[in-house]
Each structure stands twice: as structure tokens, then as C-alpha cells.
Amino acid sequence: MTDEILSLNYQVNGSDLQSAGVASSDVKKVLRKLGVSPEIIRKVAISMYEAEINMVIHANGGTIDVSISPEQIKVVLADNGPGIANIDLAMKEGYSTAPQTIREMGFGAGMGLPNIKKYADIMNITSELGKGTTVEIIVNIPQ
Amino acid sequence: MEKDKYFHSVSLDRDECKGCTNCVKKCPTEAIRIRNGKAKIIKERCIDCGECIRTCPYHAKKAVTDNYKKIFDYTYKIALPAPTLYGQFSTAKDINIILKALKLLGFDEIYEVLTGADMVSEATKEYLKRAGIKKPVINSACPAVVRLIQIRFPNLVDHILPLMSPVECVAREARKSAVEKTGLPEDKIGVFFISPCAAKMTSYINPLGLEKSELDGVISISDIYGECASFISKLEADEDLTKATASGLSWAISGGETKSLNIEKSISVSGIRNVINVLEELDDERIDDIDFVECLACTGGCVGGALTVENPFVASARISQIAKNYDISYIEKGSIIPEDLMLEKEIEYIPVMNLGKTMKESMEIMAKTQQIYETMPRLDCGSCGAPSCNALSEDIARGFAKELDCVFKFKEKLNFLINEMNQLDD
Structure with missing residues (x-):
């Protein structure tokens, strides 16, 4: 870790949909304290929240590593879940594999990944069936 | 009433304040600290919600209004x-x-x-x-x-x-x-x-x-x-x-x-x-x-x-x-x-939560806060006069408080010194 990067790490509990969003809420608070502009905070908070919810719904939780530098904010969400069979399909708005119970709770509308893409400057997904998924979100801070 | 940019109706009656931490823990914007045995309101963070007035058992928190x-x-x-x-x-x-x-x-x-x-x-x-x-x-x-x-x-x-x-x-x-x-x-x-x-x-x-x-x-x-x-x-x-x-x-x-x-x-x-x-x-x-x-x-x-x-x-x-x-x-x-x-002026964002003047400075303070927090008891007891261990860590990193304001840290230090002295006796 260089002096220029601040790291935040979170464990996301997979069984608890009610506390999903705690990590993104904390990151929002940190970014506000760092004086990051509201627009950037919004991009990070919303994209990270969506990815955090995905982790809880599909992958029984995981870890989130956030690295903040004056130039960019990088969020890496890694899980050991079932993996995504077809990433292109998963990126389509409205496509969802969430079970009925989750949908009944108002989640799983198939907007998660498309929304992350919309708010992130760069989004990378790597996934292996049966092993897990890693979502990387990068939001640049205009200098 | 005097015009003051930082005026707040919510204020403290120093004579009545016992330095307890009821208001510190209740404040939704973490705007209160106990310093030298009395509550202190961080003006720019106070939103005048009145929570501290309602919670103070000694009626030391007051609202300034006109007679x-x-x-x-x-x-x-x-x-x-x-x-x-x-x-x-x-x-x-x-x-x-x-x-x-x-x-x-x-x-x-x-x-x-x-x-x-x-x-x-x-x-x-x-x-x-x-x-x-x-x-x-x-x-x-x-x-x-x-x-x-x-x-x-x-x-x-x-x-x-x-x-x-x-x-x-x-x-x-x-x-x-x-x-x-x-x-x-x-x-x-x-x-x-x-x-x-x-x-x-x-x-x-x-x-x-x-x-x-x-x-x-x-x-x-x-x-x-x-x-x-x-x-x-x-x-x-x-x-x-x-x-x-x-x-x-x-x-x-x-x-x-x-x-x-x-x-x-x-x-x-x-x-x-x-x-x-x-x-x-x-x-x-x-x-x-x-x-x-x-x-x-x-x-x-x-x-x-x-x-x-x-x-x-x-x-x-x-x-x-x-x-x-x-x-x-x-x-x-x-x-x-x-x-x-219609309002005459736009309601604007007031960034009062920034830790430092620049993002770099804020990041340094945040990193220091994280380090200090690692060593804290994390009981959020409030005895130090800050609402939580995290808030105290931040106050220390910013130079507003000392590590030994934490009663647990203080006890640790005291035990350490007692041990040292005992060893000297031996």
C-alpha cells in the first residue's frame, strides 16, 4: 500500500438481506469525509450497492475491497458463489435468475449489472461456474 | 439577536452541564463532544434538531429564543x-x-x-x-x-x-x-x-x-x-x-x-x-x-x-x-x-464533514484514523466524550483528542506503569 491509496475491506454476510448495503453506506460516509464530490459519491454508492446486493442474493456473500486514491475509486467484490453462466445475458436489462422468494422482496428485477455498468466508469466481470464471480468497479475522479 | 453566520439556537448552559454523555450519544450528526468535563457543540455540524434538549437529564441544553x-x-x-x-x-x-x-x-x-x-x-x-x-x-x-x-x-x-x-x-x-x-x-x-x-x-x-x-x-x-x-x-x-x-x-x-x-x-x-x-x-x-x-x-x-x-x-x-x-x-x-x-436562493450543499482541506490531507487523516481504531476497545461506551470509538479515533487523528482519553487505554497504561514500578521494587 502506498501513501496515496486508502483501503477499506468488508465481509458481506450472505444470509442477511436486511443488512445488505451496509458496506456501500460506509463507503459513502468515508468518501464524504474525504471531500469527494457528490456526483462521484453517487456513482460509487449506487454501483457498489447493486453489486453488494447481488452478492447477497446469488452468492451467499463475499468480500469487498475498496481502494481510494485522489485519481480513482476502485471497488472489487469477490464471491465464491455459483458463478454466471452467460455474462452477456446477465448484462441485459430485465434478465434475472433470482429466485421467486427474492423477487417477492422487491429485488431481482434484472437491473443489477446494467445499473452497475451505467454508474461505473469501468466495469469488469470475471466468473467461473461453480467457483465464483469477481466484479470490479472503477470510478474516476476528474482532476 | 446578534447576527452570526454560525448561530445556533441549541446551546449549552455550562453551569448545569455535568459532562455526562447522554447528549453525545443521542446527537444524530455526532456534533457534540465532552471537553474538560463540559459538553461542546461543534457548530457547523449542529442541525438544531433538539434531540440533545430532549435527552439532557439536567436541562443543560437550551434553545436560545427571544424573550x-x-x-x-x-x-x-x-x-x-x-x-x-x-x-x-x-x-x-x-x-x-x-x-x-x-x-x-x-x-x-x-x-x-x-x-x-x-x-x-x-x-x-x-x-x-x-x-x-x-x-x-x-x-x-x-x-x-x-x-x-x-x-x-x-x-x-x-x-x-x-x-x-x-x-x-x-x-x-x-x-x-x-x-x-x-x-x-x-x-x-x-x-x-x-x-x-x-x-x-x-x-x-x-x-x-x-x-x-x-x-x-x-x-x-x-x-x-x-x-x-x-x-x-x-x-x-x-x-x-x-x-x-x-x-x-x-x-x-x-x-x-x-x-x-x-x-x-x-x-x-x-x-x-x-x-x-x-x-x-x-x-x-x-x-x-x-x-x-x-x-x-x-x-x-x-x-x-x-x-x-x-x-x-x-x-x-x-x-x-x-x-x-x-x-x-x-x-x-x-x-x-x-x-x-418561491425561495430567493438555491439551497446548497455545505461540506462540513471533510476531514482535511484537500483530498490528500483527508486521506492521510482517514488512514491514521483507521490505524488508531484498530487498537480501540470498540465498545462505543462514550466515556472519552466522543460518541463512538470511531469518532474518538478520528478526533485523535485530527489532533482534537488524545489516546489516553479512552478509559480502557488509560487503564492499560496505568497497569503497565504499575507493573514497571513493581519490577523496580523487585
Whole structure:
């Protein structure tokens, strides 16, 4: 870790949909304290929240590593879940594999990944069936 | 009252403060610390919600308001009672008796704030129909909520209803008609708000979205309560003084403003912590398909204001009962447009939470905070005078507190020294 990067790490509990969003809420608070502009905070908070919810719904939780530098904010969400069979399909708005119970709770509308893409400057997904998924979100801070 | 950019109505009576941590733990914006055995309010973080006033067991937290004798500095004195006042007296079932009692206090004329509430409701209905506005619209009548959004929810600032509060609408009308009626110059006319709320005092000194408040002072309901109550017991309702409407009255109660708008897709929330939770959800765009959100900092709405006397739930029931005697509203549809009540200035984000001057400096302080926090007991006991271990870590990193302010750290250090000394003896 260089002096220029601040790291935040979170464990996301997979069984608890009610506390999903705690990590993104904390990151929002940190970014506000760092004086990051509201627009950037919004991009990070919303994209990270969506990815955090995905982790809880599909992958029984995981870890989130956030690295903040004056130039960019990088969020890496890694899980050991079932993996995504077809990433292109998963990126389509409205496509969802969430079970009925989750949908009944108002989640799983198939907007998660498309929304992350919309708010992130760069989004990378790597996934292996049966092993897990890693979502990387990068939001640049205009200098 | 002196003009001061950082003025806050909520303040401390140092003599009464015992240095306990009740207020520190209750403050929703972490704006209080105990320093040298007394509470200290971090001015720029305080939103005047009044939580500390309600929670202090020693009544050391006070709201600075104007002494009611100030009205006698003016030739023509006008009272603007908040609708909350009407729920305060168990002996008064009729608003006219309460208004008559206010006149006996020395006021020449009364303009009820509820008439302004009806004006704002009508203008809001029109505003909500406009294209291009940010939805959901968040009410602007609670100054503690507006201030909260300004310091903590920068992305919601442009959701705030850009209309004047009911009391400012009424104050403007009252002064105008008093000048016409009496022929007196404006500065001889004193316009006073009878307030349930500390934050309204702050917004009179430093108006939200206005260059200048139309008020000449803010008097707390609790200040005049005793004298009013003694008049009320002797009075009959023989004069029709009120312009009450069911809709205007309901503004004193959580959900009242929303109800007056007659819209389906709305949320009403009261109590500062509940408000923060809802705003947090809005901020993350987790709430959709809602047109209007009414947020009131005090539990139950303005009836729960820190400057009231009666239990908020009792007051609320009483007002609902009184409201049954009146028509919904007298305002004709379309007679008021948003432009009539528009704020003069935009409500802006006030970044007060920054740790340092630059992002780099803030990052250094944050990294240091993290390091210190790792060594903390994480019990959030508050004994150090900060609300949590994290807040103390941050205070230490910023140079405002010392590591040994933590009682556990102190004990550790003490044990260490005792051991050292024992070893010396051996």
C-alpha cells in the first residue's frame, strides 16, 4: 500500500438481506469525509450497492475491497458463489435468475449489472461456474 | 439577536452541564463532544434538531429564543402562532380562546401560521405537476431536515421543495397588511413567531433560501405557556378570531402536509433517526415511484418540538379533534402558484464533514484514523466524550483528542506503569 491509496475491506454476510448495503453506506460516509464530490459519491454508492446486493442474493456473500486514491475509486467484490453462466445475458436489462422468494422482496428485477455498468466508469466481470464471480468497479475522479 | 453566520439556537448552559454523555450519544450528526468535563457543540455540524434538549437529564441544553418582552419594543405587535400551539392546552377546546389569550399577552393582531400552510400546500400541488422537477420532492418546512440534507445528503439537495415555509409566507403578508392598516413604518411593526421549534429560531437568524427573514423574533411556546394558560382558564370564546382549516391544522402533525396535498405516492416520516434512514434509502435510489416525501425531525411532527409543553401524542389527538370543526381549506384551486412563494436562493450543499482541506490531507487523516481504531476497545461506551470509538479515533487523528482519553487505554497504561514500578521494587 502506498501513501496515496486508502483501503477499506468488508465481509458481506450472505444470509442477511436486511443488512445488505451496509458496506456501500460506509463507503459513502468515508468518501464524504474525504471531500469527494457528490456526483462521484453517487456513482460509487449506487454501483457498489447493486453489486453488494447481488452478492447477497446469488452468492451467499463475499468480500469487498475498496481502494481510494485522489485519481480513482476502485471497488472489487469477490464471491465464491455459483458463478454466471452467460455474462452477456446477465448484462441485459430485465434478465434475472433470482429466485421467486427474492423477487417477492422487491429485488431481482434484472437491473443489477446494467445499473452497475451505467454508474461505473469501468466495469469488469470475471466468473467461473461453480467457483465464483469477481466484479470490479472503477470510478474516476476528474482532476 | 446578534447576527452570526454560525448561530445556533441549541446551546449549552455550562453551569448545569455535568459532562455526562447522554447528549453525545443521542446527537444524530455526532456534533457534540465532552471537553474538560463540559459538553461542546461543534457548530457547523449542529442541525438544531433538539434531540440533545430532549435527552439532557439536567436541562443543560437550551434553545436560545427571544424573550417575549421584546414585543414591547414595537408599536404594533403581531403574533404568528404555529398550529402546534392549539394542541397545548387541556383546558382550551376552542382556538378562539387561545388566540384571545395571546392578545392579552400584548399582541395587537394575530396571523395564524396555518393560513400560510394552506398557501404552501396549494403552491406545492401546482409545483408537483411540473415537468423537469426532481422527484421525489422533499418538504422544506422543517429547517432541521433541510440543514441535515445540506450537510449529509448532497445528492438530495435539489429534491427540496423550493418554496418558502408557511411562517415566512404569513410574516410577509402580516407586515404588508399592517403597514396598510396602521400607516406605521415597517420597523415599528413587530412580527413574532410563536414556535414549537429551536431550528426555526436558527432559520430566522440565518434564513434558508431567503436573503432575510420577515420575522422580528421567535418566541418559544414554552415561554408563553404559563401566562397563556392562566388567561385561558378565565376566558370565554366570544369572538371569532381564527381562520383555521382542517388542512392547515394538520401541518402540526406528521403526515399532515402530505395529506393536504392529496397525493397517493408519498411517504411521511418523523423523528430524526427515521428521517435519516429514509433519506439514506432515497440517496441510494432504493425508493422509486414516490412523488413526495415529508420529513419532520421531531417524533410525531411539530407537536413533538423541543419547545412545546404538552406530550406530542396528546397534543396531536387534541388537534385532530379540533380540526373536525373546520373546512378542509379555503384556498381556491389555482389561486396561488409556486412563483408566489418561491425561495430567493438555491439551497446548497455545505461540506462540513471533510476531514482535511484537500483530498490528500483527508486521506492521510482517514488512514491514521483507521490505524488508531484498530487498537480501540470498540465498545462505543462514550466515556472519552466522543460518541463512538470511531469518532474518538478520528478526533485523535485530527489532533482534537488524545489516546489516553479512552478509559480502557488509560487503564492499560496505568497497569503497565504499575507493573514497571513493581519490577523496580523487585
